[in-house]
Amino acid sequence: MDDAFRDGWAWWVIGLALGVPVLLVVLTEVVAALSRRNSPFAKPLRMLRNWVVPAGALFALLAFAIQSPAEQVWTRVVATVFGFLVILVVLSSFNVALFANAKVGSWRERIPTIFVEIARLVLVGVGLALLFSWVWDADVGGLFTALGVGSIVIGLALQNAVGGVISGLLLLFEQPFKIGDWLDAAGVRGRVVEVNWRAVHIETGAGIQIVPNSNLSGAAFTNLSQPEGPHSAETTVKFSTDDPPHEVMALLIEVADALPTKLAGEQATVDYAGAGSYAVSIPVAGPADAARTLSVYLSWLWYAARRHRLALDGDATDPLAEPQRLEEAMRTVAPTLHLKDDDIEAVITGARLERYGVGETVLPSGVVPDEVRVVLSGRAVLALEVDDGRVEFAAAEQGDLIGQTALTRERTQAVTVAGEILTVVVLPMDTVDSLIRTRPRLAAEIGESLELKRSLAAARMAELGIARTVIGER
Structure with missing residues (x-):
């Protein structure tokens, strides 16, 4: 041991x-x-x-x-x-x-x-x-x-094949972009949906474009999502040189500010480049909203330019401006206004036709209207503006009036938006006052319409459990 x-x-x-x-x-x-x-x-x-x-x-x-x-x-x-x-x-x-x-x-x-x-x-x-x-x-x-x-x-x-792999690995290490970012690279503009050793997959809206990593590593590209924050949707529009620049710029900003995708708290800008050319920049949340924003903006601008008699793209023609169209429209809405054939000529003076694109604001909330509109075709939606958006409660269709609170000099409590392509007859206050004085039945119908819309708005808000004082609705 x-x-x-x-x-x-x-x-x-x-x-x-x-x-x-x-x-x-x-x-x-x-x-x-x-x-x-x-x-x-x-x-x-x-x-x-x-x-x-x-x-x-x-x-x-x-x-x-x-x-x-x-x-x-x-x-x-x-x-x-x-x-x-x-x-x-x-x-x-x-x-x-x-x-x-x-x-x-x-x-x-x-x-x-x-x-x-x-x-x-x-x-x-x-x-x-x-x-x-x-x-x-x-x-x-x-x-x-x-x-x-x-x-x-x-x-x-294998230098060519390995070179692409090494380029991909270097991109993965450097991370100049990530999944979900928007790139403008190698002639391709879209959102990154996949990054692997060999290539970057970019969703362009027309399909998936595959860009080899060797192309990205050997050329310059733009990460549209960096830095984080407001992104600008930019476009250039042209008007006739006869159109006053300040009127055009005011219209361009007005239409841009009404866009639902414009970033709240940010201002759209317009620069006049001369020769009827204007550069528009609209702040949006990110590149994903840019294309949709410009599509809606340009379509709304077409209708708004016609309403203001301005020549977008140098074209000032408007079929609604033809005299016979206004006369036909007045005969269509004559039953709503209790007009006789002899009254139409007098009422046409000062009246005009307007057309709105889908989603355009016909009459905002919080204003005292100075005109009354009669729906000729299409459909408008009445909605109350609340903290988290809009609450629809009524609609205006052919023959219905928009802006009745002009008669009572009350501010509108609801916003009126074109639910589809909307055509209206616009009547100045002088004409409407004259019709009210000579047609008691028309005054009563307008009062009933106002009360009905107040009730519909109150019922809709109560249904959603939203407390709101509804006074003077449309």
Whole structure:
């Protein structure tokens, strides 16, 4: 027995018999605690408990307790397995320490996973080579030379394909854009929907355009989503040089401010470039809203230019301005106004026809109208403006009046919007006052219409549980 302790192997047996179970218990408790906190460090510690400690104990038992010769095959095999597991645990620990808790936007967070995996593979290979050289006395110098030469040959043969992959990896690392950003790149404008090693997939609205990473890395492109904040939808429109510039600029801003996609709190701008050309910039939330905003804006501008007798694109013609169209329209709305054939000629004086595009505001809320409109065709929607949008409560169709509060000199409490292409007959206040004085029935009908709309608005708000005082509705 004295010889056993004198040789040292008895101490190794006792140490392993007592130390290994204690170490496993401690590691088990630590791993459980880290797992409950969802800590990434639980993974390398679990590997340490399940594999490294048992393999290390077996190696210590063979090499120091049993004192097996180092040249014995089983000792070398166990040493190789133990060394390989140590390499994996060390690399896993470094990976967790460097990248698992990386801050958003830091260089560690931007490094693509493929870079980390490649680096780990290289380090594992180098570690195994050194391990085999140490344990098995293997000559790995020739292997490294062969790998180096082979890598050069393969790289030269696949330089075009590998170049695209490297470009993709560099883009992934630099992250000049991300999924969802809008790019103007290589003649392609759209939203990024996928980024991989080889190419970037861009949704253009007419399909998916695939742009190779080598093209992006070798040319300039614009990230329309950066910096974050208001984005401008820009367009250039032309009017006739006979149109007064300040009137045109006022109309352009008025139409832009009415757009539902215009960013609240921001102002649209208009610059006159001469020769009837105007540059319009409309603030929107992002590039995704730009195309839709310009489409609605240009369509509304067509109707608004006709109503203001301005020549958009140099064309001032308007079929509604023809005298016979107004006379036909007046005969259509004659029953609503209680007109006889003899009255039409007198009422036409000062009246006019107007047309509105879908979604245009016919009459805003909070104003005292100075004209009354009679719906000739189409449909208008009456809505109350609340904190989170608009609440529709009534509609105006053929023969209905818009802006009756002009007769009572009250402010409008609702907004009137064209629900479809809307054509109206516009009557000045003098004409309407004259009709009211000579047609008591018309005055009564207008009063009844106002009361009905008040009731509909109040009922709609009560249905939605929104408290609001509704006074003087349309």
